[in-house]
Amino acid sequence: MGKGRATLLLIFxxxxxxxxxxxxxxxxxxxxxxxxxxxxxxxxxxxxxxxxGSYNVMGCVPFMLDLWEVSGxxxxxxDILFTPLTLVVIYAAAAVGYFIYWGAGxxxxxxxxQQGQSRRSDIVKRKQExxxxxxxxVTGVVQNDE
Amino acid sequence: MxxxxxxxxxxxxxxxxxxxxxxxxxxxxxxxxxxQFKKDFEIYANNPVPQYDTGICKAYSAMQTGRAxxxxxxxxVERHLAPRIENISRYLKISSxxxxxxxxxxxxxxxxxxxxxxxxxxxxxxxxxxxETNKEAALGWRPEDITDIVxxxxxxxxxxxxxxxxxxxxxxxxxxxxxxxxxLKKFVLGDGLSSPCSSQQPAMYLPIERMMxxxxxxxxGEFADDLYAFGVSLVVMMRSHxxxxxxxxxxxxxxxxxxxxxTALTGRDRFKGAELEIMRGLLHDDPAQRWGLExxxxxxxxxxxxxxxxxxxxxxxxxxxxxxxKHSTVISLSTDIHKNPADLKRVVDDDSLLQWVERSxxxxxxxxxxxxxxxxxxxxxxxxxxxxxxxxGVSVAIDGNAPFKYKGISIFPxxxxxxxxxxxxxxxxxxxxxxxxxxxxxPLWLNNHLNPNVDVASMFSKYDQIRRYIKSSRIGEGLERxxxxxxxxxxxxxxxxxxxxxxxxxxxxxxxxxxxxxxxxPTLLIDRHVAAFLMEKDSKVxxxxxxxxxxxxxxxxxxxxxxxxxxxxxxxxxxxxPKLSSWFAKKLDSVYELYHDRKVREKLKKAINDMxxxxxxxxxxxxxxxxxxxxxxxxxxxxxKAEFHVLSREEMELNELLKDKEKFGLESAQEWIAMxxxxxxxxxxxxALFVLLGQVFS
Numbered sequence: 116m117g118k119g120r121a122t123l124l125l126i127f128x129x130x131x132x133x134x135x136x137x138x139x140x141x142x143x144x145x146x147x148x149x150x151x152x153x154x155x156x157x158x159x160x161x162x163x164x165x166x167x168g169s170y171n172v173m174g175c176v177p178f179m180l181d182l183w184e185v186s187g188x189x190x191x192x193x194d195i196l197f198t199p200l201t202l203v204v205i206y207a208a209a210a211v212g213y214f215i216y217w218g219a220g221x222x223x224x225x226x227x228x229q230q231g232q233s234r235r236s237d238i239v240k241r242k243q244e245x246x247x248x249x250x251x252x253v254t255g256v257v258q259n260d261e
Numbered sequence: 262m263x264x265x266x267x268x269x270x271x272x273x274x275x276x277x278x279x280x281x282x283x284x285x286x287x288x289x290x291x292x293x294x295x296x297q298f299k300k301d302f303e304i305y306a307n308n309p310v311p312q313y314d315t316g317i318c319k320a321y322s323a324m325q326t327g328r329a330x331x332x333x334x335x336x337x338v339e340r341h342l343a344p345r346i347e348n349i350s351r352y353l354k355i356s357s358x359x360x361x362x363x364x365x366x367x368x369x370x371x372x373x374x375x376x377x378x379x380x381x382x383x384x385x386x387x388x389x390x391x392x393e394t395n396k397e398a399a400l401g402w403r404p405e406d407i408t409d410i411v412x413x414x415x416x417x418x419x420x421x422x423x424x425x426x427x428x429x430x431x432x433x434x435x436x437x438x439x440x441x442x443x444x445l446k447k448f449v450l451g452d453g454l455s456s457p458c459s460s461q462q463p464a465m466y467l468p469i470e471r472m473m474x475x476x477x478x479x480x481x482g483e484f485a486d487d488l489y490a491f492g493v494s495l496v497v498m499m500r501s502h503x504x505x506x507x508x509x510x511x512x513x514x515x516x517x518x519x520x521x522x523x524t525a526l527t528g529r530d531r532f533k534g535a536e537l538e539i540m541r542g543l544l545h546d547d548p549a550q551r552w553g554l555e556x557x558x559x560x561x562x563x564x565x566x567x568x569x570x571x572x573x574x575x576x577x578x579x580x581x582x583x584x585x586x587k588h589s590t591v592i593s594l595s596t597d598i599h600k601n602p603a604d605l606k607r608v609v610d611d612d613s614l615l616q617w618v619e620r621s622x623x624x625x626x627x628x629x630x631x632x633x634x635x636x637x638x639x640x641x642x643x644x645x646x647x648x649x650x651x652x653x654g655v656s657v658a659i660d661g662n663a664p665f666k667y668k669g670i671s672i673f674p675x676x677x678x679x680x681x682x683x684x685x686x687x688x689x690x691x692x693x694x695x696x697x698x699x700x701x702x703x704p705l706w707l708n709n710h711l712n713p714n715v716d717v718a719s720m721f722s723k724y725d726q727i728r729r730y731i732k733s734s735r736i737g738e739g740l741e742r743x744x745x746x747x748x749x750x751x752x753x754x755x756x757x758x759x760x761x762x763x764x765x766x767x768x769x770x771x772x773x774x775x776x777x778x779x780x781x782x783p784t785l786l787i788d789r790h791v792a793a794f795l796m797e798k799d800s801k802v803x804x805x806x807x808x809x810x811x812x813x814x815x816x817x818x819x820x821x822x823x824x825x826x827x828x829x830x831x832x833x834x835x836x837x838x839p840k841l842s843s844w845f846a847k848k849l850d851s852v853y854e855l856y857h858d859r860k861v862r863e864k865l866k867k868a869i870n871d872m873x874x875x876x877x878x879x880x881x882x883x884x885x886x887x888x889x890x891x892x893x894x895x896x897x898x899x900x901x902k903a904e905f906h907v908l909s910r911e912e913m914e915l916n917e918l919l920k921d922k923e924k925f926g927l928e929s930a931q932e933w934i935a936m937x938x939x940x941x942x943x944x945x946x947x948x949a950l951f952v953l954l955g956q957v958f959s
Contacts, residue, residue, distance in 0.1 A: 162932055163935075166931075168942075169935075169939045172946065173946075176945055180953055216934055220934060224929075226926070227925060227930060228926055242909070250859070253905050255902055
């Protein structure tokens with residue numbers, strides 16, 4: 116079923132690419148970092164690919180607006196692509212995505228770590244409270260007579 | 262008037278909060294030799310009046326103080342005797358100037374014995390005793406005087422006894438009063454309540470069959486015994502010499518068997534007329550032919566009856582030699598059997614006994630009984646206990662009126678309880694009593710005895726009951742229960758109550774209160790004796806506690822003790838026992854531990870300690886035995902355990918994850934970032950599209 120869907124999607128994208136060729140050309144070239152990220156991403160949910168891809172898309176948006184504002188021909192698309200600034204901006208956006216993924220990840224995971232430690236302390240404290248209130252029997256550990 | 266005395270006593274006791282003994286402890290009285298008994302009486306321990314002693318129970322001078330001041334005699338009951346408390350109400354209903362007037366009774370702390378004793382207070386209208394102990398039992402008085410002064414009043418008293426179903430058991434000239442300088446002036450019959458019926462009666466005054474029983478095992482006796490004792494008393498008063506002087510009880514018994522009671526007692530004295538009639542009638546050795554009340558009253562009315570001839574005992578054509586003694590009658594033989602069990606076994610096993618009965622005694626009924634019983638005993642096994650069962654069976658087979666004899670004990674079945682109590686107090690071997698209760702020996706006696714006055718159905722029922730009790734070793738049953746069920750007069754014989762006399766559950770509670778006050782409380786209150794005693798006196802206070810008492814669980818045991826005492830307090834309207842409640846408060850640690858929640862424990866402990874001084878065991882018990890609190894505690898504990906378990910698992914997982922600081926939460930963080938980036942991206946794309954659309958339409 117999954118394979119079937121993927122095939123259907125690919126066919127759909129292929130058809131759209133043909134119909135909207137100029138946009139597809141810009142996206143195809145501009146989203147190369149995303150494709151690379153997708154393939155090198157080892158996380159199960161492809162979070163890196165999603166992050167880089169999101170920023171990559173954001174980088175492509177102004178240029179696609181330029182294309183749609185004019186006529187949307189293929190020539191215009193190619194002109195836009197071969198303008199040096201275009202690829203710099205698009206790929207820089209992708210790079211920002213990479214950076215945010217790495218940096219923010221460290222910051223947030225450090226925050227989660229602190230939270231985890233705090234939670235552990237809370238658990239230990241709560242367990243101690245339970246033992247003080249209900250006795251060691253609350254641990255469920257059977258005391259052997261010596 | 263008797264009812265008024267009873268009612269007044271009951272009301273006073275209910276109103277009094279202190280333990281009985283506490284009021285009379287040394288230090289509360291005037292001095293150690295003057296003992297205060299209740300509010301109105303003083304007993305003078307340094308002023309004994311031995312002429313009023315009843316057997317081994319000593320008499321002392323006493324006084325009713327206050328406006329109705331009068332001289333009294335106090336009979337102090339020995340510790341090992343059970344006074345006839347259940348018969349007191351019947352006695353009080355008998356009103357006669359010729360009967361010792363009971364003024365009051367109860368338990369008192371007796372300093373000379375350093376313990377509690379039961380005391381009976383009689384109005385001192387006695388005069389001098391008829392016959393002093395150790396004097397020759399022959400007064401030689403004129404029959405006319407005896408008839409007018411003694412016999413006729415005695416007949417009236419006996420009529421009252423019969424109507425009230427009261428057996429005196431101590432009718433003898435040493436317990437009759439009213440002489441002046443040795444001359445008969447009046448008649449007052451003395452105490453008959455201070456000891457088990459007939460237990461203090463000199464053997465001579467008992468019928469042959471009752472002489473054979475141990476004094477403490479004679480049982481409640483019958484009205485016929487009082488008639489017989491009256492007859493013997495008349496003989497003693499009239500005769501001028503004592504033909505049985507210097508003889509032991511056993512020798513007197515043999516004389517009576519050999520000669521008949523009348524001949525044995527009268528010796529060479531000759532009587533005629535009315536006195537001959539009454540003595541012959543009352544002293545007949547056949548219980549079926551002995552005079553009853555009707556004949557006695559006919560005699561008292563002056564009507565003449567033919568004098569009864571003495572029983573003619575069947576003598577064997579040849580004597581039977583048993584244990585070096587020659588026996589010409591079966592009754593004579595029956596008196597020797599239990600002393601020589603080994604010889605009996607021999608004569609039964611070699612059939613010499615049966616042959617003698619068949620060929621020489623010539624009594625088919627006795628022969629048949631003997632054969633049947635020997636067979637029954639053999640069928641039950643010839644191993645351990647065979648000889649003892651043989652003694653029990655053969656003695657009743659050859660003498661159907663004889664008491665039950667087993668392993669040196671000789672009792673009537675309704676004397677089992679008092680005999681057992683006596684053995685407990687004197688630390689004798691109890692196994693014979695357990696055997697009697699647990700086997701079919703006594704039913705064998707009941708099936709074969711000949712006394713028509715024994716209530717066989719009732720006895721069978723009682724023995725069925727005690728057979729069930731003896732089979733169980735649980736607290737509340739066993740040999741102790743057998744004892745209390747067979748004698749309602751026996752006080753509680755718990756080791757912890759050595760210095761207290763407890764006849765009722767109420768007394769028990771007050772005794773413990775007293776013991777707690779003097780720091781002498783036992784470790785636990787309900788032991789085997791207490792449980793069995795309470796089961797008989799008021800099972801409602803103990804029955805529901807027995808399971809926990811037997812449980813062996815410390816908390817449940819102490820709680821059961823508290824529950825039982827609280828029931829006694831409630832059912833007897835005892836308002837306050839502060840010392841006992843304080844004692845309990847110190848013992849409840851294991852009960853608090855039943856509750857898992859330490860906060861609940863602390864609250865309970867505080868509440869109990871606050872109420873300990875009030876002496877309300879009912880409230881204490883209600884607080885500790887509250888199923889709602891316990892149930893909530895159990896639920897709370899289960900929830901806490903579940904929570905602990907969940908937390909432990911979470912902690913374990915966290916510990917694993919926290920080991921790698923770099924990777925902790927990274928995945929979650931990356932997911933968050935991806936999600937945020939995607940959302941941002943979508944928003945920007947949508948925003949761009951709106952801008953574009955705006956430009957197109959503008």
